[in-house]
Amino acid sequence: MRLTFLFLFLLIPGLPSQAASAAFFEQHCVKCHDAEVQKGNLDLTALKADYANAENFARWVKIHDRIHSGEMPPKKEKRPAEAETKAMTAALSQSLIAAERAQLDATSRTSVRRLTRVEYENTVRDLFDMPGLALQILLPADGTAHGFDKNADTLEISHVNVAKYVEAADLALDLAIATRPKAPASQKVHLSLLNRGGQGAYLSMQGDVVVLRDQKADPAFPPASEHRHLDQGAHERISSFETDSSVGVFRREDESVNYYFRGHTTIYPGRYRVRTSLWSFQWDKGKVLPARGTEAARLAVVQLTSDGRGGQHPNYTLDYFDAPSLKPTEHELEVWMNHNELMGFDVASLAPVANYSRKDRAMGFTGPGIAVDWMDVEGPIHDVWPPRSHQLLFGDLPIEEFIAKDHPEVRVPARKNWEKTWLRGGKNKADPVTGIWTVRSDNPLADAQRLLAAFLPKAFRQPVADATLKAYIDIVAGRLQAGECFESAMREAYRSALCSPDFLYHAEPETKLAQHALACRLSYFLWNSAPDAELVAANLHDAKILRVQTERLLRDAKSQRFVEDFLGQWLKLRLIAANDPDKKLYPEFSPYLQDSMVAETRAYFRELIGRDLNATHLVKSGFAMLNQKLATHYGIDGVVGPKIRRVELPQDCPRGGFLTQAAILKITANGTTTSPVVRGAFVLDRLLGQPPDPPPSSVAAVEPDVRGTTTIREQLAQHRNNAICASCHAKIDPPGFALESFDVIGGQRDRYRIVVEGTGDPAPRGSIDPFIGISFKLGLKVDPAGEMIGDLTFNDIRDMQRLLAAKPELLLRALAQNLLSYSTGREVAFSDRPALKTILDKTGPQGGVRTLIHAIIQSPLFQTR
């Protein structure tokens, strides 16, 4: 049997000192991994060295890594001498690298890849200076490979993509091209939450909303009491809701309630200035009293769909705003609003109360409320006309009225009728233009050449060959000959450009990236979009200049796109809303808490970059990025308001690092129960860069005991009695055991919550809002202790944090691998390890995240295709 093993092993190509290596395997490995025992399903005696086979190559990499890390041979077996292990792994590593390089050198490392849909949207937005243009929603979702949607393996183009690109290009050009001599008139509309068409009026009839004047109940519209107000239609006709009074809101948004400012529905997409005045109060059966503190209101952009009636339209949060006690506070923001979008509102920090079914309704209610005095929406705001998008496409050519009878041979340009598709209902008015207005060119082909020569390099993010330019000019010439006007002919060329491979794909023709390709790689890494003019012009092959530009990009607000996109995938923040926590077990959960969780993780990563903090901060930190909602959730006092800020943590507080952030803890739970396996696997994979093998299909998964009579730990103990499961779970479970101290929404716990009739102990309210009803009880105790491979024991999460933080090189390496994978669009291969080691050496074991980013960008791995 051993002779067979030796025979196969000696077939490993390029392996030096084969005899020594073979002896190592024979002496230390074959005993458990031969044809008879096959521990871990590995029979080394039958394992060929067929490196061209990806599965076989991966097997050998795993063998290398297990021996290299000291995990194998197992501690109970006789240990090989360190020099012996080093020599063996070095030899195996060399042979693996040689084999992989031979294979990879024949191809490019990063395959041809198109823009992701996020990249596509950002690129179009930046190109046309239309920062809120919504295109992503039109495009099919991207797949992922090796944890990222930027991976070339997943970025193919189908006929569906092509059809959607045409649609997206048309929408972008509809908005980009000016079709009127003057900008649509900017209007300032004064709004009330009671305005017709929204639910504010309806809710005021039944006491979930009250009308306030001078911080008292408005005598002209008394709070609903035992009897709700009669006949909403009568109130509307008599103009009861057309009032300057403030609107006090008690009820939070839910499945049947949405607060929309229906007084302004956007007709013309563009920038709008939004101002509002907010304050909070304590309501006591008709009296307005000082509030319990600063509350948080949510402002959102609502995308009206279909006929715009009812609620539950898609929306996205702009931000959360302070509503201080009895102090009307104005907030102003500039927002891009698309066609048929309007402003939404919510009393985010309030508990989900409902007065409509309460005896005496608002007059029987005592509790917190948030008041909205008014909202002004002003726009569209144009600082120049025609807009920059139009200037990019048509330069300074004049816009003139197109008189059809004067051009009988020319087709009238098509026009998007914003007024016709507007879902009316607001106070804002349409400002239609009379006649057809279009760009005039006295010398169309010369103008086409000039305009396209300027546009195409920007759009394609690289120099454009004469032949390519000519192809686009030919499109214009062809359309003109076919009877199109200049604008339509140019539009056809622009649309073709926006749907062309030159626009849709990353241009990385050479192995060592040329200047423009490097500029693109850098900007798509840190801005998730095309480079700006300064980056394109900079000599990025000069290391100093590259460093300066990297710093500039990181400082720019657009780098937030990197933070969001990278964390969305590395730490799976995109999955934050994948499940809703059980309402009985976790009644304190709210969308505001969820958004705060995400904001914390993003702000924390930004802080790591900004202050260049080292990789131990991934798991352990002396500070956290919190707002009041999260601080309360974590049991930390003294944080007021919805804005995220740096908070120094008390000694021994386990919060701070990603490991114990509520977002991560929610993402790794299913909404009802936690599993040490899922959380442990997440830590191994995402934070330590050691993804565990998938479970064998023959073993049933551990189902949580919802009755609460056994803990998940006790169930896992049985599972681990199975030898097939034990070896992997010994690695996977320990971090998960320590994280059992946190529930599915990231709250710290000593005992599990249960909702089984007749069992459990009464639960203390803790930091849960007094207006939230509690029906759960406390069940079995949490045991967060355990042992990691290597005789490392831990009693709780703090011990676990210390153990993990003691491995800064592992954490840094894992982060580096993820950043490299994200920024280059390819998985870090085995043969990249020497280059990765150079990056890590340059960063240093205590080097910061910002230093790491620089080291990556300066590396050959980043600068080659």
Next chain:
Amino acid sequence: MKPLAILIMLTLSATAAEQTVQYSVRGLFQPDRKDALTNAATALENCRLIEVNFDLARATFGYDDEAQGFKKAKPEQILQQIDNQVRSATNHTFTLQQPRALAEDKLKRIEFTIEGLDCLGCSYGAYSTVVAIEGVERATASFHDGRLTAFIDPAKTNREAVAEVLKKKDIKIVEATDKQEPKPKN
């Protein structure tokens, strides 16, 4: 202005005779609604509001029978013309009808005290409910005193029927009476 133009205007003014019509008004549910109608009437064109009788829910309008919309118009067209303008100026909270044929002394007055009648909108809501009932000739509803009064044609409806409609609309009646008060003056 040239003398000829002034002469023409004076002539027209002198020859244009103002006609008057009286209509029943819906929407006069509280005394202060009289002011609301008067204010809104400033927007009327080619006609004007001359007088409002709140007690009888009637209004007298004057119009220029040579003016556009009124010239050679039949009575129902004149009503439609003025009613459209009134509706438009008041968000349809006032409407006009031909006065009823039934003599005032044939009407029966019924009164309800309503719970939760505490704002203008609620008053209007309760009034609209009652006034829409077949046989209710006119009504008032006031959040100042919480009372709803209806003048009904006894041949067509009665207090119980009105109460039933109110109940269906979730309007809670605290007290109902058939108390007769002095006849309103014409």
